[in-house]
Amino acid sequence: MDQTKAQSETIMLNFSEDCALTEMMRMRVSSLQRSGQKRQEGERLLLPNEAVYRLDFPSQDLSFQHWHFSLRAHGRVTITGISQHWTPDLTNLMSRQLLEPIGTFWRNVADPPDTPLKCLEADMQEFGERIAELAKVRRVMYFLLAFKEGAEADHLSCAIQFTAHK
Template structure:
């Protein structure tokens, strides 16, 4: 008898901008600027070219498979994982809660539009594995996306593929 295994299903999770949380973090910056106060020791303020994105895990037993990203035009996008759980009062983001490694994808200004994106493969692999590890204890995970050198959020599509563990 010939046994064939059904192909394993994969789960592709798109990064979604958390507009509300991004806006709350921008309000924190403008509030500090208006009042002339300084940030708390160790606090990480959102920069103008950054936004908060999230992944929602419906299945928490996952193994990292691969990244999917596309960027029209040129520029650099860095993705930093945040290992803090946001509380309802939206506690301030602290630098100690930013994960390493970060993911970086880019296309140089002189590269043709259809050239593949560049990225540091080992860092992206480790980053994906760290996300899968944290998914085991989280239903939601947050990320800082920084858009530099001409990259814009509207030109980026980014998701990560996982295989459910059995």
């Protein structure tokens, strides 16, 4: 197989923050706090250290290959997929819509900066495969990314590599 054909079959998709959806979810939390109301049973509210990210799928027939993740400092990042179509302007995010397993990457404070990030490889493999399965029926998929133990969004680069089938 020539190199040009091999490159055209590999797709690298970057997770991008959806600032509008993140802000809308933050407004829901703020509204509940101001009015003194409680969340609905089963509703999942956005935590202060979380943001909504998205993947846009240019193709629906994908096979998961590899995660590409970098964090320029120490900390922990968890990625939780949202399994259903969700429109926060019309419906609230419910806990039952969250995928298992979640993805977790981290670097400890004592680790040198050039140390590869740690992750739970079996969970990350399964998570990547679930994303590829959902891509068969989706053009877009949403994720909650939580930044913990000193991790910051500005220090994060996250992408997932797929093979596109023709």
